[in-house]
Amino acid sequence: MELSEEWKSFFPTGASTVSPLLLSRSHSLPLGPLLFNPNPNSLSVLFSSPSLVPCLHLPPHLFPSRFLLTSHPHSILPSTASSVASLFSFPNQNDAASLFLRNRLHLLYYPNRPNAVVFFPTGANDDKLGFFILAVKDSRLDILLDSNGDVFRASTGSAHRILNISVNPVADSGLFNESHVIGYLLASALYSVHWFAVKHNSVLDRPSVFYLGGKTFKTCPVVHACWSPHILEESLVLLENGQLFLFDLESHDTTGAAFKGTRLKVPWNDLGFSVNNTVWLSCEFSWHPRVFVVARSDAVFLVDFRLKECSVSCLMKIETLRMYAPGGNERFLALSRVGPDDFYFAVASTSLLLLCDMRKPLVPVLQWMHGIEGPCFMSVLSLSNLRSHSRDDAFKLASESGFCIVLGSFWNCEFNIFCYGSILPFRKGSVTSKINPNICAWELPFEIKLSGHECHCGSCLLRKEFSKDALPEWVDWQLKKEIVLGFGVLSNDLAALLCEPDENGGFTLIRLMSSGRFELQRYHASWTQARNMKDFHDQVFCLDRHLLYPESDEKYKFRKYFHYLKLDFLYEYAGGDLSRFLVKKLEKNCMDAQDEEPFCDEVHELLCEKLNACGFGQSRSYPAVTSVFNDVKLPASLHEVALRRLWVDLPMELLQLAFLSYAECHKVVGDLDQNKIALEFLAVPDLPQLPPFFLRKSSPHGNEDIVGPVIPFPVLLVLNEFHNGYSNLEGDAFSVEAELGLKYKEVMQVAGEIAVSAYGPAHLDDHAVSLAEDGEETWVGSSKPKSFLLYHPIAFNSSATDLVREKSVYSNTIYDTFISHVPEKKSNEKTESVGQEIFDDLCPVELRFAAPVNKLEPQGLKACNLLKRQMLKWQNNFDSYKEFCIQSRFEKST
Structure with missing residues (x-):
């Protein structure tokens, strides 16, 4: 099918078997090898220090859904949260991942010298600017550190964590100029941006970093800051609310440390875009010093300040990607300037990577399906930087005209390289057009392993996945593994002094690992990707320690105690044999019983007072069920009312066993175990109400407080039957569930007489009676109108009609029928x-x-x-x- 160039760009590379803008394995177009494999023999550790391990005080990977009480379909206690748990699950939401969005390592090269300065965040809170010097002497790489053998440090004057670093080298105009400045650097924190000058110190014969000043934004966080490629001293800052600021180092007053930038008034509100659920991402300078590209999660804008009035136009919308990214969560994630000139930029979304030309809005030049989870890092390199120092110049033309986009995620340890370029330079006598260079993708995207010392054969990958699965679900495996935090590619001139030429060329990578190591490794261009790396094949992938958590050498100095809980009562209750089990226990205890001191009389008296306040005296007979409803002030399920009915039927002797003073709890525990296990029970409230006392306060308690119940209610119920002389307990004729069912039936019958239903007659279960709808009916033996209401809480798509048709939210309706006064x-x-x-x-x-x-x-x-x-x-x-x-x-x- 013959398609125009614009239509070809709408078919992403990787979305179909054949892409119209893909050059792959063509003999007529000598692209050369475009895969890069690490050379295990070239791996060397430049510098290592525990002080370089980033101090990240990160919480466990706990989503809000973990704190919602969900239920099994056959659970005794269902929960409304089971229907909304999925709404609170955000797989990409992670506080830890937000700290690994950007590259933590940056290189600044000396002009006319084989030296480089390596910058990175350091300090107790990553609040210092750390750096050291790489120098090549006699084909060897030397590391220049301070007098203590540690890295140099420069302070921002703030204790806030440095989130982003950007360097701006001075043009190669000779080393010893008037100011000896070799470059500028900016470091941005959450609410501030700081500027530095890097100068050559002729006395020490090394670079020194001077703090120029900073700017604090008190009301809004900083999203991105970048240097101008046109004017050396200018930089652009984007805030979280979309505000743009332009800073010029030349106009800075050296007498003060506070920078005063120019706020660029951009009419964002006039564009007609909805700002709901949108996030500002990044900003970049374009082809002109006053033309900028600003990215938001839903669109990319061109901001033009060349005239008096600001002009804003849309370059790309997220809606244009719906054909190949139909998901509702598609959004832009990263932005970067790219080659072959300043008119081009690249933007990555959740699923796609787009190469765009600002002269053709809303029409991408080229698209890829990247297949990376949460890509937030993007860097663009010339292919000549990745295939330098080669013995064969057969692919020199392709290397000089090709470009590579490195897209990935430091947190997920995924990085892919996307190569592209024009096909015109390969045709004799052709002249590349700047407007329509006929740019195509060179080969399919391929993965690059920045760690450089992992085997990727099937056996090692399988062991890796098993190690991840062995971790608890709330622990991120990235925090237990050594990952790459930052990297940089050495310049061709510097790398050529350190290694012999490769057959097809390659590059030298310096990286910062989460273990605090700076490593150097050579990568070589290859036609195939290496999977089995013999040097690292036998290394087991072990997630054995928190590499990204602060570690302490101090041993635990306190004695450890282990206490084991006997769950035999719970086990028998779950199996339906609680009665038989308790009878055997009671018979044995009766044989071995001795006279013991009774419990405190004060607790007995206080319990009597609380029950008296609810209408039950000490010498009471079993109360009428209507009296139990007097305690129903707050909404309660009929199951709770039936449970209260059973509680008040218990004699005072058993209630005194279930509720103790807080001091007695310690006494009982002390008799069982000299080490005294800490127990926590809820305090019985002063507000008059029936057991089991729902409205209670938790710890701290006083010794005079009454707490409980300290014995589970099913046990008390069996003890009551044993106390009443029930002879067939061991034969399983008595059932706690059956007893509760009888009381529930009794409660339902009374509820139908004293309460009005909010939704008319409802069939709750087999033994429930219909609820009267007439609100003028009275209590039994009383002329008082009904003052109770029976209702079913409506949740989500449930409605009154569903309830009448027996379509309740839960299968067991004894829990979702509520009564309130x-x-x-x-x-x-x-x-x-x-x-x-x-x-x-x-x-x-x-x-x-x-x-x-x-x-x-x-x-x-x-x-x-x-x-x-x-x-x-x-x-x-x-x-x-x-x-x-x-x-x-x-x-x-x-």
């Missing part, structure tokens, strides 16, 4: 509320406060009324809430 209607008299009753007319639920009643002062009352009006406004606009209030016969105040 509806407060009595307030009189219409205008009375000024000064206490907690001010909130009574805001909610159909009777509020209970576990706090002392305080009188509201006039100023506090005014603030409460203001918040109350705002709450009422929200309620009046919430249709579901209004419908609920109508069905529950609750009248809101206005």
